Structure formats: structure tokens, C-alpha cells
Amino acid sequence: NIFTRADKVLSELEGFTKDVRGPLTQTVKNVETFSNALAKNSxxxxxxxxxxxxxxxxxxxxxxxxxxxxxxxxxxxxxxxxxxxxxxxxxxxxxxxxxxxx
Structure with missing residues (x-):
């Protein structure tokens, strides 16, 4: 049924979001660190x-x-x-x- 499939897709999406949250957050922090280093050394x-x-x-x-x-x-x-x-x-x-x- 459509509700079961929707629930499955949302569960997979939630799992994916949890999996990528840490690496994505770290990537944003790295970009911020790099940007700050460039600004300090301009x-x-x-x-x-x-x-x-x-x-x-x-x-x-x-x-x-x-x-x-x-x-x-x-x-x-x-x-x-x-x-x-x-x-x-x-x-x-x-x-x-x-x-x-x-």
C-alpha cells in the first residue's frame, strides 16, 4: 500500500540524513576554517x-x-x-x- 511505501521511503531518508549529518557538518567546519585562514592571511x-x-x-x-x-x-x-x-x-x-x- 502507498502509506507503507511512503513510510519506508521516509525511514530511509531519515537514516540517510543521520548518516551524512556528521561528515557534512565537518565539511562545513573545514570550509569555515579554511576561509578564516585565508582571511587572516590575506x-x-x-x-x-x-x-x-x-x-x-x-x-x-x-x-x-x-x-x-x-x-x-x-x-x-x-x-x-x-x-x-x-x-x-x-x-x-x-x-x-x-x-x-x-
């Missing part, structure tokens, strides 16, 4: 995020300088005449060989 958190922001800006600046330095070095290396370097190394080898003979 200055520290603000300082931390400010430091992270400053570090990020510094990394951007360093990255830009590093990029321009690498481009300058690449340009310098590309401007070197490879045949002339081979000739200089060959001349050094010749001079070194001549020094060994004397």
Missing part, C-alpha cells in the same frame, strides 16, 4: 601574488633581452666568412708545424 596572499607578478614582469624583460642578445650573436656568427676562418686555421697549423721544426 595580506600575505596579496604580497605573494604581488611578488609572483613582479617575477613574471622580470622574466619577460630578461626573455626580451636574451632574445635580442641571441639575435645579435647569430648575426655576428653569420657575418663571419667561413673560408677566411679555414684559411686562418690552416695558417696557424703551418706556423705551428714550422715552429716544431725549428
Amino acid at each position: 595580506d600575505g596572499i596579496d604580497k605573494f601574488w604581488s611578488a609572483v607578478s613582479s617575477l613574471s614582469d622580470q622574466l619577460k624583460n630578461v626573455s626580451g633581452r636574451l632574445d635580442s642578445t641571441l639575435k645579435a650573436a647569430e648575426g655576428l656568427l653569420n657575418s663571419v666568412d667561413k673560408d677566411q676562418i679555414k684559411s686562418i686555421v690552416a695558417n696557424v697549423d703551418t706556423v705551428t708545424a714550422n715552429l716544431k721544426e725549428t
Whole structure:
């Protein structure tokens, strides 16, 4: 009958409510504790995020300088005449060989 089923559903709901009351209450307390800790440390958190922001800006600046330095070095290396370097190394080898003979 419908009243028996309703009574059974309400009994199960009551049991479920009793089962979850403790963990749910503890979860709410944990959230409150965490929220209070954040509120107490808001200055520290603000300082931390400010430091992270400053570090990020510094990394951007360093990255830009590093990029321009690498481009300058690449340009310098590309401007070197490879045949002339081979000739200089060959001349050094010749001079070194001549020094060994004397």
C-alpha cells in the first residue's frame, strides 16, 4: 500500500540524513576554517601574488633581452666568412708545424 511505501521511503531518508549529518557538518567546519585562514592571511596572499607578478614582469624583460642578445650573436656568427676562418686555421697549423721544426 502507498502509506507503507511512503513510510519506508521516509525511514530511509531519515537514516540517510543521520548518516551524512556528521561528515557534512565537518565539511562545513573545514570550509569555515579554511576561509578564516585565508582571511587572516590575506595580506600575505596579496604580497605573494604581488611578488609572483613582479617575477613574471622580470622574466619577460630578461626573455626580451636574451632574445635580442641571441639575435645579435647569430648575426655576428653569420657575418663571419667561413673560408677566411679555414684559411686562418690552416695558417696557424703551418706556423705551428714550422715552429716544431725549428
